[in-house]
Amino acid sequence: MTDPHDTTRKPNRLASETSPYLLQHAHNPVDWYPWGDEAFARAEEEDKPVFLSIGYSACHWCHVMERESFENEEIAELMNRSFVNIKVDREERPDVDQIYMSAVQLMTKHGGWPMSVFLTPDGRPFFGGTYWPPESRMGMPGFRDVISRLAQFWNEQRDEVLRSAESVTEAVGRIAAPDMAQTSLTDQTLRNAMKELLTAADRRHGGFGGAPKFPHPMDVRVLLRCARRFENDEAREIACFTLDKMADGGIYDHLGGGFHRYSTDARWLVPHFEKMLYDNALLVPAYLEAFQLTGEGRYRTTVVETLAYIEREMTSSEGAFFSTQDADSEGEEGKYFVWSAQEIRDILGDEEARIFSAFYDVTPQGNWEGTNILNRPRSLEEAARSLDLEPAGLTAQLETSRQKLLEARSQRVAPGRDDKILVAWNGMMIAALAQAARVLDQPQYAQAATDAAEFILGSMRDDEGRLLHSYKDGRARFNAYLDDYACLIDGLVELYQTTFAPQHLEAAVTLAEQLRDDFADADGQGFFYTPHHHEQLIARSKDTQDSATPSGNAVAATALLKLGRLCGRTDLQELGYQTLQQLSGLIAEHPRAGGQALIALDFVLGPTREYVFVPGKTFGDVDALQSALQHRFVPNKVVMRRPADTSDDELPEPLKPLLTGREPGDTAAVYVCEQGACQLPITDPEAFEKSLG
Template identity: 40%
Template structure:
């Protein structure tokens, strides 16, 4: 069965695939039809994976995929498949693991060569049109792979079988042995801390990524074990990131990573997931320190999310491109003369506080940062600087904008909804909570037969969802319940937990697969154990089920969370990296917290305390006079509603009732393992 000899991406949902619909390459989307075509023609597959905001994906597209000569070779020799890694992270994880297993460093664009039955046998990342950067030219690569396939097909097929088996052992492993007696949170935190840059935070060296799963581990170790050095490592990392060039001081929001070791030179693409996680971590840092730097960055980053990432209907787009008019970072950069033209005499005021730097090797305009003035200044000074930055922002809004990938990814939106709800509670911003609720409604309205999609763009929906979509939206519902105390969020989250069980649970009841059981186009069902820039799907599921169990009083959910955690910890012992999320989630599940509050509607005393002290371990329930809350039943305590108070339950036991808001605040701030 041969599909039409033309490019077939024109009807795809993904903006990334749409970017390639005009290529002379006969691209196909990943589908059962495309895989059947490769088998029928007995042709190897050229798989190209990228995403809309990826700079080097654009470079390779311009150099190779828009070139008629290159396209002719590709079309003659291969079945060519283009995949958006954000739409199909399951496909991306499989073939990225295959590339790394061959000893190559991973990255995007990912270029893999597969047998006709989709088993990988060789690959790389970016290839130039003609040989340079120490890389062979792409036509040379294509012809060499074709020759090898023609002359050594049996040998390559054996290698592909072995590589596929290795990938399966990495991404869908069978546990060999028991889980550790307790999640190794402290040893992992110590190992991570030993790799941290003592001066600027983050892992030593370049490039520097936010690495949220590592920060989660360090922060939980601080909360549980009062390891001050772990707290300081997180705070130092956040201060450096939020003061460096990786942060957009004019418009808010964090770039995906810095190319250097000082957080100075950003790779300018902005991803929704990074910014959801930085909002969350900044909330925890602000609770701990009261440092106004964190409050300002929360406000600025949420301002950017609502201004530049919100799509019609209230949900959030996936990313902004690194490039504008073919030039990396052009939208974000300023020369001194440009600043002086906008600000006049006030330019000296701004540049006495912020710096413009053009480090060696950087070819663009200077980068604005405040690495030399990271600490928050007196409020009047910060307000004055913000006024000047807003004048630059107004000017910048008139520039040609970077491309926006406006597909709505359900799991990334779940992360963002939870972050907005947390920040809205903490800083008493009802508008942020309302924005979170609007995005939540958008996702709910996209369901079919009670199932979530993974991606939404306009009227198009990509089904079925991934396990991470259900986990992230369960956590989003929990966060919104904390903000609005409406039981409808619990009911919806319980239905999502049912869908997770129905479509993603393994036969042994020991955990979940990333892809749904009725997804017919995956070469293997993988667990989703490996962290990327966000915690793994498995980690997110453990946290979501633990939180929902505490909130709903459904102990069976907690048992599922613990079985999943134990099985995942057993699998994690066989893996070399990428398991921080599982260890963090298992430690959190071991000692979850819930706070029950009975307050007076006329004069709340305890709710404001709980709102402003966010804690990743805790869910909060405000008890209503007319009903006995499920969380109250689960706690096994009797509450006198006539007397306002609070009850903090840690693990399987509850502390004595608290009737003084001052004592509640001290308890929430000092709660730790005894």
Template identity: 45%
Template sequence: MSTLADHYQPLPGAEGVPAPPIEEFEKLRQRRGYAYRPRTRHLLPEGWARYTNRLFLETSPYLLQHAHNPVNWFPWGEEAFELARQLDRPVLISIGYATCHWCHVMEEQSFEDEAIAEFMNRHYIAIKVDREERPDVDSVYMTAVHAMGLQGGWPLNVFVAPDRKPFYGGTYFPPNDYPGGLGFLSLLMRIRESYVAAPDRISRAGVQLTEAIRTMLAPTEGKESWREVSLEQAVRLYRDRFDDRNGGLVGAPKFPSSLPLPLLLRRYQMSGDRQLLAMAELTLQQMAAGGIYDQAGGGFHRYATDTAWQIPHFEKMLYDNALLAVTYLEGFQATGRTEFARVAREILRYLQRDMEAPEGGFFSATDADSLTPEGHREEGVFFTWTREELIDALGEDRGNLVALCYGVRHGGNFEGRSILHRDRSLAELAVELRLPEQELELMLADCRELLYRARAKRPLPLRDEKILASWNGLAISAFARGGLVLETPELVQVAAKAAGFVLQHMMQGGRLRHSYQEGSARGEGFLDDYAFVIAGLIDLFEASHELRWLERSLELCAAAVEQFEDRELGGFFMTGPHHERLISREKPAYDGVIPSGNSVMVMNLLRLNTLTGDARLLEQADRALSAFATQLVKSPAALSDMLLAVDYEQQTPKEVVIVAPEGKPELAQPFLAAFRRVFLPNRVLVVVCEGEELRQAARLIPLVEGKVSEADRAVAYLCRNRSCQRPTGDREEFYRQLKEG
């Protein structure tokens, strides 16, 4: 039988460089147990790939996408840099991720080009990095590109010396020269000439950029106190840039995270400023109506390329959807608008249906690109429709109804096809169609389900099946909060299953691992992994009322403090003592599309302090806030999620305890129903039965001590700083207490 090794051909221009371990290729292919389908245009008549490089030995979906490029790729590691030193070659570090559209474009245009590959192989050492596996490497070299005054993004391509110090970089480079710019091959030639002719200049650039990276990856030091932070000043920045027609911030592209809706909702809850509520409502409404939201399948695409949320970049990321599910849940609680609850449910359904792994964790992302019926790879083709396709899937009457309601017109709004979106509200459509609004809503829900099933018959976008601890922590939070707010225990069970997976399969030697692929966990956990999983476990404790989740969150919190805390200046580093030492050690200080590990970790410490009363946790949180005080005062928008922690501490969080009679947890349900009706972001929740359960809880949660139920009903306690209002066994009285604070 023919094997991969039988068909191996030397990579062009790679003479003088040790060949990949060819004998390992076939062993690995057989061990993986899948049919061999190389993703490359360089195919032999028998269907085998013409080229195979070292990336075939990796497990990252992104690296495996490049395993059959003619480029002599190395994975990140000392082997590549040692070879660069021996051969005195510059190193190209190319960073991306599996569902990155422009990464695919650059691969097809440049890294599959044999002439470009031959030049790279002859004059460079080329390294491929999955940014989702190595966020520390990505952050260092993305910062280098920013230090050069360039805009970052992926693919990220950085040229470094063998000592790993960068001297030039950028993002996507087209293969050929264009008016005003060099193509990738010309750039490779120019950089090689400079490296040979002016090594001193290259060395000086590397030193200067490395110093800039170290400065940029550390918080600005100053004399400000975090207690001086004005949340209103931060909100004013968003008021000034608010898009009062479409929601979000003015301009394009539009990312959901660019306007911190949780902060607006908290400031509204505190101040009663209805303009802040209106900003949040409009943004939530317009995003859910736009093409950025997958109207047929649920869930959000990564961002919109236009100002009206209509034309998305079609990737779907686990982290975006987990975070947006929580935001829509908070929007529902703050406004009472049931459509926000519906969107939250649909996001969670999408994640469970399309992204949940059989073992219980969640996969990372799906691609923007998919195959056309003709076999061409195109962006968005899976998610878009024509009127004829709607009629084929739904029949003429319902197909025309969906076309009217979701903006499907002749010629479409995206490359001849249509992205489903809503230009008008359901109420307006119901009036035009002379249908009761509720009836129209049910009809459209049925149609969306049929479209989802019809669409599933198309070639599916690639799914990145890495399971990342950090992003799974966000998903655990989303499902736990969804189950609590929407009164859906099944969602809490999904959160518990995911948490069980992470704690069982992604813990080794008492330490959290970063990713899980092909049946094994790998990579030391980063700050984000610990912080997000801790937050998820706290949310799961509050939703399930099971003490074990709080116990595990406290264990992980202690481990995170031990590994990542800056004991001199406060705050937390991205990497710990078990990680590879890079040219700079980052202390994350920016909340972007994903909150920084520091922002989430500070909130964890505050919440756990409220629950346990452990003063050390409060001290650690205070030191961390002090480390970022200058940035919080001068550039609060850069740490919008850390502002939530500031708000939590400034408002004095509420302590909600519900005690049910022994063995009768169901008697707490009326009080939980009252609790769900109130938007109460700065609080902790403990639900416990009297007897042994309460005694066990009191070991960790002193605030439950001395609290009792009545003989046949639960009793609710609303407290601050362990000082409680009058206990009540009446749920409406409890609701009034919650509303009045």
């Protein structure tokens, strides 16, 4: 990877960008342009095709292609002579990435990053791929040959190039915003999804399918809901087994906390070592819900360790959260995270190292390329028996050993970090922290979520109050996308239900109205990924299927349904329901592509209740009543709390529908309501807990 601070070569146009990924290429000999009109105008003027390269800062093979090809003077000269070259950070411009990834998948039947696409001067794709080595090898064409042949093809067979571009562009348009079949929203869809997930489950190693294996937190959460709804023990067991295997595997950082991107093998041992904010933000609620459902302390521990990592390594001075950490350090993937047996002995001493190594699978020969990825192949109880130790004593000793090794690891050259702040991923982490604060009774998590929300709302909006997508080095840039709005609304809704600060709900309502006005399809067919005022690309997409993150339409449906219930806004509820209805055919036919939509469906099917807590003037503890609810797995609910010493007239507007008339009495109480119809208030925490079933 090129050092962005290397001044031995004249910088290209990327030097004025904020993206760490683009800055990594700022001293390449390639005459890179950022995405924009300037590049396409030059291509049009000089009658050259465009080479579009898309990646992200934590992408291992992106770094490899840079070292091999984009740093190669001869290849760069050929690129500069024959093409106008554009470099895009997929995390800054997911709209561009989505469209051209569809094109590459159409042309090659697969996709990935770095993504390499050749375009006409008006942006239509005619050839594409992913990583190419500089020279042909092992059946792969060399990048030098690819660009030479395509330059010749452009000059000598232009008509064929343009026909191909037209065909691919038409196909991309159909894929970007497909007409989807619809079906009834019933619990049969959830039953079918549960059946398909259980069929796909790996009963030996956990997870779904084979290698490479991704966490799929939304699918785990669907199984937990199905376990509750249908009283299905198998769904609960598979969900918990998956969470156990991931937390025991090498995909989890046993020293620093947090999860790596995915496992390259079926048993979660060898990760791709990059760490993404969104993976950890999505996994935290899955472990919290397993903790609520089972009471098992190991799930709580995983959450606490993961959030400690976020606080220590992924939190900006402004309070928001950074995006990613690289897989590589010192040019080697995973070097920062792996250990030799001798290193561990040198740090811990022979006896402490013997115990640690026995528990974390450390051997002289190693378990990966001669080194050791820490993992837990045996349970604490099994390891304690084999070591002739008490479990409590082994736990304490392992904690001491981990702290010593974490301190030693911190002296290594750390992986690079992409420190831009993205609204959508921050929204996911705000939601995760808010849920953790109330489930684990840890108010510092609520404060961290509040800090992030206040930074985004204060520093990542334009002059008209619309959200901006990315922030780096004091600059907020790019129109926010559908998932930015949807995830932040969801995060604010969760934050309100933890802090009961009305400004969070008020901000969520404002954003929901902007979402409706700027993104909704006028035909009632869900939401577009980009706002109506966005630049025109070759297609305008709708984000409907989950990938590593939940689809924007599914999160929008989830957030609007919850917000509408909290505020008594039937218009927002209806918009959320209509959005979910647009996804009904997808989740019926392909449930594994719609985990987040299935979570929203479970909420719609209910019973979904509103819990309204009212402090007492003299007697009773409203916190005790709340505690009875937040420690239980009751996913289909919204929660409100009456502000103390506030009259009905003084209530903020979003709170009035559910709180008006529920003025404090002598004793703290909770009203259990469904669609506004409430039961008699409950004042006894034990009676309230029994009513939860």
